[in-house]
Amino acid sequence: MFKNLTVGRALVYAALLLMAIYYLLPLYVMLTTSFKSLDDIRAGNMLSLPQAWQGGAWVKAWAEACTGVECNGMQGFFWNSIKMTLPAVAISTILGAVNGYVVSMWRFRGSDALFTMLLVGCFIPFQVVLLPMAQVLGMLGIANTTTGLVLVHVVYGTAFTTLFFRNFYITVPDELVKAARIDGAGFWTIFLRILLPISGPIFVVCIIWQFTQIWNDFLFGVVFASGEAQPITVALNNLVNTSTGVKEYNVDMAAAIIAALPTLFVYMVAGRYFVRGLTAGAVKG
């Protein structure tokens, strides 16, 4: 690999390496700090390795740390986030797939207008919908619940997922649908048997996008769910802000990593499909 190493190329590699360090350094600091004791943190250098590796901060962050009045750690809120994210991702992705299928393959009078309106949904700032959404959730009787948060994220996410699927299905030749119609297949048969089997890449894109968006969301979580139902992002904020004398940086770091783990996991598992899905062009066949 060094045979073609020119000055220009070396510069490129150097720049890339620098960038990588720049992005990885905070993670390194977080990881090492989370395994240090408080004395170690106060005494040592931020970049140094722990003098003695200890996992106490992790246990505390997971099960004992105080997030306000309660002192049960992050565990309950981690499951809150799971209970919120999984259904919200699944529902919004499925809705997006069906929407995208309709606006790309079953054009009807006004379908372009409908798509444009859905598209506008992608550009509406979160803050604009806060008050009306709170009213709606109140009327539905699901304010301050995980169900309410799922609904908010589905409504908000469907605009994006529709866009993803529409842009994917628009590259599929519509002769495919015509052929299936002549073969006698109906709306759902065409969707389930012809289009879904080739939609793998766009599903991956959609799921990663929605998962990170919903898992990482703080604003909706802090506004529409509080106390028992709050998601992990809100709990993390509360944990860090709840001080009982000493600031426990090691616990804060461990809690932050716990909150970030699922998204890291999703990226590692599906990351390469993500790039592949984003660049997936026409379906040849």
Next chain:
Amino acid sequence: MAALSINNVYKTYANGTDVLKGIDIAIEDGQFLILVGPSGCGKSTLLNMIAGLDDITSGDIEIGGKRVNDLSPKDRDIAMVFQSYALYPSMTVRQNISFGLEIRKVAQAEIDATVNRVAEMLQITHLLDRKPGQMSGGQRQRVAMGRALARNPSIFLFDEPLSNLDAKLRVEMRTEIKLMHQRLKSTIVYVTHDQIEAMTLGDKIAVMKDGIVQQFGSPQDIYDNPANLFVASFIGSPSMNFIPATVIQTGSDIGVKICDDNGCVVLPLPHDKTKLAQFVGQEVIFGIRPEQITDARTAHREGLPVMSCHIDVIEPTGPDTLVFVSLNNTKVCCRTHPTEAKRPGQSMELVFDVSKAVLFDPKTEARIV
């Protein structure tokens, strides 16, 4: 199998554009109908309307004597082969062929028998477990035909099925489609923009332009008796020559005056004298096909008018040599025997077989004689 009749069919899009303006076509059971025309003439739209994929604005389409305007595609008993083949990418060839039968709830044993029969007929048995992505264009084309054949419909619809194939394969598949038609005696509607496909395959050809059927008839009839200048120029390769000329009466003969660098001659026309007489002294467009202007040896008929012409360019094609001359300041193509053709710059005696020549009105472009 079934007859097809299209009665006064119109298609207007929501924005007001008229795509089809009163189409009338009828073919009998087992006939091979070609819809041919330049792109944008409405031929594919008409095919989609026969298939039920596009709504009919007004008029009727009947398949086997039954009005199908309001039937959905699946209830029209048709099968269609698309230009892009439209094979289902996630399915194997076997699944592609059996999909339509499965949906129609045909018994599994019968499906298997049909798939095997069709695959054997099209020689794709070895491909049955492959997916479309693993096949060449020609193989996909065969599978697309197989999918249509398996259904055994009343009417087959072909939408430019050969245009994505290379030239050699296209000629092969053309013959196969014709063979299949002769064997199955199926009713076929075939859309193409290729006039050679139209001529070679069709029992009946509908030449379309601007949403109107310009002429509907047998291939030979359309070739010999084009209804107007457009049809005459569209069908035939190389295209018919169109020479602007004046109609002149000399004694009892009426003919057209043709000039070249060497001088002028009047080519007497053997057509109906009373008709010709109306145009004496007028400018017309004299239409004559390349094979009707040739060398003396190829013509081998006595008493045809001969003219010595100055050769501009020659194009040997193998069986013939095309000789280009300039008549009435128009480039004219003549088809001659390769050994008889002279060199560019020389003059050559050309024989005009005017018996099949046609005359057009230069303004309306309609056929007049």
